[in-house]
Amino acid sequence: MKVSVIIPTYNERDNLEELFERISDSLGRAGYDFEIVVVDDDSPDKTWEYAEALGKTKGYPVKVIRRINEKGLSSAVIRGFKEASGDVFVVMDADLQHPPEKIPELVGAIEEGADIAIASRYVPGGGVKNWYWYRKLISKGAIMIGRIALPKIRSVKDPVSGFFALKREVVENAELNPIGFKILMEILIKGTYKRVVEVPFTFGLRKAGESKLSGKTMINYLKHVYRLMKWEGELDRLIKFSIVGTSGIFVNEGFLWFFVSELGMDKYVANVPATELAILNNFLWNDLWTFRDLRKRSLWRRLLSFHVAALTGAIVQWIIYAPLVYLGINYLLANLVGIGASFIVRFLFNRNVTWG
Ligand SMILES: Nc1nc2c(ncn2[C@@H]2O[C@H](COP(=O)(O)OP(=O)(O)OP(=O)(O)O)[C@@H](O)[C@H]2O)c(=O)[nH]1
Ligand SMILES: [Mg+2]
Numbered sequence: 001m002k003v004s005v006i007i008p009t010y011n012e013r014d015n016l017e018e019l020f021e022r023i024s025d026s027l028g029r030a031g032y033d034f035e036i037v038v039v040d041d042d043s044p045d046k047t048w049e050y051a052e053a054l055g056k057t058k059g060y061p062v063k064v065i066r067r068i069n070e071k072g073l074s075s076a077v078i079r080g081f082k083e084a085s086g087d088v089f090v091v092m093d094a095d096l097q098h099p100p101e102k103i104p105e106l107v108g109a110i111e112e113g114a115d116i117a118i119a120s121r122y123v124p125g126g127g128v129k130n131w132y133w134y135r136k137l138i139s140k141g142a143i144m145i146g147r148i149a150l151p152k153i154r155s156v157k158d159p160v161s162g163f164f165a166l167k168r169e170v171v172e173n174a175e176l177n178p179i180g181f182k183i184l185m186e187i188l189i190k191g192t193y194k195r196v197v198e199v200p201f202t203f204g205l206r207k208a209g210e211s212k213l214s215g216k217t218m219i220n221y222l223k224h225v226y227r228l229m230k231w232e233g234e235l236d237r238l239i240k241f242s243i244v245g246t247s248g249i250f251v252n253e254g255f256l257w258f259f260v261s262e263l264g265m266d267k268y269v270a271n272v273p274a275t276e277l278a279i280l281n282n283f284l285w286n287d288l289w290t291f292r293d294l295r296k297r298s299l300w301r302r303l304l305s306f307h308v309a310a311l312t313g314a315i316v317q318w319i320i321y322a323p324l325v326y327l328g329i330n331y332l333l334a335n336l337v338g339i340g341a342s343f344i345v346r347f348l349f350n351r352n353v354t355w356g
Helices: 013-029 047-058 073-083 100-111 133-149 168-172 183-190 217-232 234-262 267-290 299-326 331-354
Strands: 002-009 033-040 062-066 088-091 116-120 164-167 196-200
Touching: 002 013, 002 047, 002 073, 002 100, 013 033, 013 047, 013 100, 033 047, 033 073, 047 062, 062 073, 073 088, 073 183, 088 100, 088 168, 100 116, 100 164, 100 196, 116 183, 133 217, 164 168, 183 217, 217 234, 234 267, 234 331, 267 299, 267 331, 299 331
Parallel strands: 002 033, 002 088, 033 062, 116 196
Antiparallel strands: 088 164, 116 164
């Protein structure tokens, strides 16, 4: 079995020597046949030239791809997949934040039957070195958003890791988007695989050179999650759920108005039957339309679960509604604000439990 270590680089000249040595050491010691595929975007510091030179003078099995007119981390990795000749691909950064000594463990996991083995910061034993609390928070928040938006990757603790191994077959026929921002997430959504394992590791400090992280990183990440949601059909679901929810608002508000104005019911009480009628309306349309393809549990369980979601949403809604009414805000408007907050809670619950 041959291992191809794919390394995207941009101005990483000063890290190469140690990187190649440590990769060779760890894979050589474990007895693997391997190659190193460097995909460099015509770095001004001539990383590509130095990589070739190291291959020649020190005998490392290096293949260097110098891209002149293309840029970008994901497209570089995708290019690496195309050029690699191994049976197992390993993707890692050049700056030694990903310890090469972990590679045999990742490849070993693949040999034991995993299709994808992720070096993970967020499983027990893993971590990050010297990150400020806010960088940790942003990282975890970003992952949480990704996992909530994309149910397929829900079980993966570090779906944005840049250090992972996979079988060639996982990506061979996948339509990977080269402008995708986090290549692993792209692969987890579009690749062909069954088993994913996570191996803990500590994300170290950059050895030399500069970070390419920019202020736009977060926005690009959110755009990427959005594109993957669209690809997965999750965005369609969210839109359908909103449309159904909107119909529910009319049912809810209409009955609330009817009960209060026409029947003279108490405003606090009238909210309850109005909401129940909206729940039944929403369940019907979501079951027939939004989540039609996800009807796995029995009708009664779905209906019950939908009510639990609705009750949870209603509690959230009431917690917002009551104080607003108390503050003298129009009760219909107060109800509307409450519905907005409950919408988010209900979508997540229903997507993941009722039709999960
Ligand atoms: N080919 C290519 N490689 C890139 C590009 N941008 C970044 N890289 C490489 O991708 C890897 C990860 O980039 P880093 O800047 O280290 O990103 P990071 O690890 O998230 O950020 P730091 O923690 O600040 O290092 C490094 O090996 C970079 O050289 C690019 O546009 N093209
Ligand atoms: Mg880095």
